[in-house]
Amino acid sequence: MQPVYIIGTGQTAVAEHWERTAGDLAREAFMAALGNIAPERVQALYVANALGSALQVQGQMGAAIATALGLQGIEASTIDAAGASGGVALRHAYLAVASGAYDLVAVVGVEKVTDVLDARLEAGLALAGDADWEGVHGATLTAQWAMLMRRYMHQYGYDAVDFAPFPVNAHANGAANPKALYRFATSVEKVRAAGMVADPLSLLDSSTVADGAAAVLVASAGLARELNAPLIRIAGSAVATDTLALHQRPDPPWLGAAARSAANALSSAGVGTGDVQAIELTDPHGIAATLGLEACGFAERGAGVQLAREGAIGVGGTAPLATGGGCKARGDTVGANGVFQIVELVRQLRGEAGKAQVANARVALAQCLGGIGATAATHILVAE
């Protein structure tokens, strides 16, 4: 397999973009990723999008976004794995370049969710769960994370307040990210005083879905050198799956697909969790971040919450998490999240993260989940 590099990134602000189309958002992110590179050098486009069919009445988002970017004619397709779409699309781009078929593939994650009423949006988000066992009973993803949080608290003896450092960290970092949906700090007290969304998950421990697009350019070594791009290598790439329905898993608080994809990605990159200096996870709630940290191997089972309580997930800690604000503060763009994660990690590896910069970041891990981890995509990035 040929080595594969990320040579450009771009993102829109995450917001309620009522006056802009999905194509318009995708174009802003793509143009930023291109920089000085001529658009006609892009040979293929993989679009990460989860809710185009449900909310945008569009089943060929690949072709639609190709046209919006002025790339019509090009190979383009749509990858849908709910919240894991961004990571899975990057995986397909990685394979296309690693095969030698292409020198330059664009991955664009785009989601446009705020121009429908809540009931329709909830129905769209429920596509990430099991329709027969979960959706039909009204068990939203938030409700399921809440149940996992209760189980975890019971199993390991924590209180809800123990999870509050996750949103506090995410908001602290989001406050420094001009593209974030929420650019204000919060506190443990505020998180627990906020209204309940699904007890024990409060409003301030729950992400908000919003519109946005992110883009990355995936290139061969030859092209990366020719363009004199900073060399950020995709050193590991893996996707794994689990059952959709939570009740079908023998041990629900263990995210098996997340664990498997992380182990495969770390192993193929030849690094361990101790080498990783910046982390992006699917973290709409503290419990999701906790289970993700444990599945990836950053903490033993039952000890993920400790990392947050001890400050290890902060920018100056040993496991800096959500340095761009994560799902909670940057905003939850569903199928685009996985691409936003890569944009943030490249920012870290290039030393361009300003107030949220991790000192000397050389190795980073991104993991995104579809639903409650039925699909998990993990990538390891290394600055060369």
Added chain:
Amino acid sequence: MQPVYIIGTGQTAVAEHWERTAGDLAREAFMAALGNIAPERVQALYVANALGSALQVQGQMGAAIATALGLQGIEASTIDAAGASGGVALRHAYLAVASGAYDLVAVVGVEKVTDVLDARLEAGLALAGDADWEGVHGATLTAQWAMLMRRYMHQYGYDAVDFAPFPVNAHANGAANPKALYRFATSVEKVRAAGMVADPLSLLDSSTVADGAAAVLVASAGLARELNAPLIRIAGSAVATDTLALHQRPDPPWLGAAARSAANALSSAGVGTGDVQAIELTDPHGIAATLGLEACGFAERGAGVQLAREGAIGVGGTAPLATGGGCKARGDTVGANGVFQIVELVRQLRGEAGKAQVANARVALAQCLGGIGATAATHILVAE
């Protein structure tokens, strides 16, 4: 890039499978494709599916089908490009094996469309068009093909009856295919006497959407040799796009994406249209088959209809088309069509097509379209 082979195929009957789930259909096709191969040797699964979100309330069809096949844990994802999904999923599998990442990838196309009422099904099918310019005005794909047929008749001086040999050929072949939805012959007279669906398209010149699943196993040369599988090589693979909206194309009866993907696939395979002995196209109507034949280079512009009138598209002709019945007689399984096409061509290249067998078939071409060709995927298969 590593050479890539198809070493197993399977398909369900195309029918109204009211009592079976998508997972159940996928399993039947997958088990047939496996034959004696142990399922745990399959390393990744790419699911071609267009209407899971719209009709099956399922946004992670990749993970869902992986579980249904007993493969949970495996890398799996969903590829959605409307009617081109099957070919695009095969393209991703081809790249994954060509890269050396995997030795064995399964592609499963599955669609379950008959257990909803017509209005919802029509809304699902309309996802393949442009929502703002076409869907909102009620311009179905059938209506758009009808407009293209009118334009073509005007431009080249044909009558509607001139297109009837396409469904007649498809039904003649479908009658010999035990998996086909319609296993009866028809005639030019019957096609034109049938009720109008969208003038000048009659009921007997229009495909019927139905349920079904098809599976192919895509493997490295090493594995193909180890398993002693008949060597059918994917010699060419290409995807291209065009605008979604028909009115945005400078020359609507010219399917640009179809032409581009066919030219790229033929060129990378090192063969010409004269070498191809079996053809599968997206052929829900005679006009679609006509424009596909012209875009691929089997006929000059305006001369595609001649091939059918002269009998060239028959099993004994120079350009045998739809030997398994095509969309018209095998049945239109939307996102799964592209995988059914490959199953049929492998049957031809292995000499297993019975009454519909083309003598000494060595090279075959499959092309599937999303909507009116906004996405087009073309593959060239060669028997070694």
